[in-house]
Amino acid sequence: MRLRAAWVCGKRRPSDMLGGGLMALREEVPMDDAQEEGYVVVPSVAIARKRRRGVLFVIGTLDLGGTESQLVLLAKGLKQRGWRVEIFALSGGGVLAEALSRAGIPVFSGLNRQNPTPASLSSVEMDVKKRVAPKKRPTVKSITVLAAAAVWLAGRVALTRPSVVHAFLPLTNFIGAVTGRIASAPLIITSRRGLGNHQDRWPRLKRMDRIANRLSHVVIANSHAVAGDMAARDDYDIDRICVIPNGLDLGRFDDIGNRREETRRRFGLDPEEIGIVIVANLIPYKGHRDLIEGFALACQKRSNLKLFVVGQDRGIGPALAEQAQRLGVGSKVHVLGAQNDIPGLLAGMDVGVIASHEEGFCNALMEKLAAGLPVVATNVGGNPEAISGLPGCELVEPGAPVDLARGLLAVVGRLPEPATDREFRQRRMRLRYSIGTMVDAYERLYLAGR
Secondary structure, eight states, rough: EEEOOOOTTTOTTTTBOOOOGOOOOOOOOOHHHHHHTTTTOOOOHHTTTTTEEEEEEEESSSSSSSHHHHHHHHHHHHTTTTOOEEEEEEOOOTTTEEEHHHHOOOOEGGGGSSSOTSSSSSHHHHHTTOOOOOOOSHHHHHHHHHHHHHHHHHHHHHHHOSSSSESSSSHHHHHHHHHHHTTSOOOOEEEEOOTTTHHHTTTHHHHHHHHHHHHEEEEEEEEEEHHHHHHHHHHHOOOGEOOOOOOOOGGGGTGGGGGGHHHHTTTTOOOHHHHHEEEEOOGGOOOHHHHHHHHHHHHTTTTEEEEEEEEEBBOOHHHHHHHHTTTTTTGGEEEEOOOOOOHHHTTOOSEEEEEEOOOOSSSHHHHHHHOOOEEESSSTTTHHHHTOOOOOOEEEEETHHHHHHHHHHHTTOOOOHHHHHHHHHHHHHHHBBHHHHHHHHHHHHHHHHH
């Protein structure tokens, strides 16, 4: 039996009353083999009879990223259930737009610009998301582009009358909330997908966040850590924040047990060697430097370790390679760049690592757990929530290579672990974080809030 709906408001459990008088319904319904194997999202019985209308999502870009990928999963799931789904992106194009188009989901963009200029505020959204310092002052051109996009969006809401306007990320939260109110949208939802450090780098966003909060009917966070951070930063009642965790396409991990030997041969892992993997774009806040230093310390006690670094190089790759050489582990650290087949890669590994200094709710952590790996994760954001109750996992302090080494040695010291531990982690991920569970949670919110 599969738990089909679980969502939380503030710090309350799914069985409690939710903010605004919404009741979290919980059901167990069986999943047949076809639903287990493919991307099929079926609503739970209690919401299957409800009448769907339209939902308009608002986001900055459709480039590859954690929030953007979650949006695609949610949009496709809702489309399968009969919702009329549209997406408005400030910047046109993006690698994820094609997947939405194939699913029959229309994508609109601000001024229909397929190649936004660096001066556009949508690129500022990306700068904030990537932890790159944004421009101190938006240009007149930026403001004009943004205003024109907002006017177009308000017109679209007024014309199509979606029952829900749902925005993601700081800048588009503000735009979606303001235009939704102007166009009298029945339900306006904004989302917090990470800790509010963007407010420290660009103070204007703090004011915009607070305005978006006031204009929203519901604010959603993807972890309790994000909800708590928002409540503290924005002086917002935590019991009014609904927590809906990320969902994961778990079907990609169905045959992972059969791919281990082939993957280990491909990456040159001998049977006695232990493969440690981090999947994160090479950005300073992801903690790669801490990990390499901690890995070098761990190698002093365990010589059979190898570290595989997976992710797009955002400028620090050469410095990481130099650091590994300087610490004497250059031959043990393998930088693989971006990889398309993450489940296949994880199949051959023994330990996963999340070394970030900050996180909202980490999709890469979920993938490692779905692959059955024991994980060493920094004690930030939603990481403690994700590994709560899971055997073989260790929390370590962020920015602390010595503690990372301790965590690595603790997990490695338990290898080989019982098969039941791996299976338990995989089952728990399917229970907590399936696409169906996530889409159920959003559907209940959309249908109850009208």
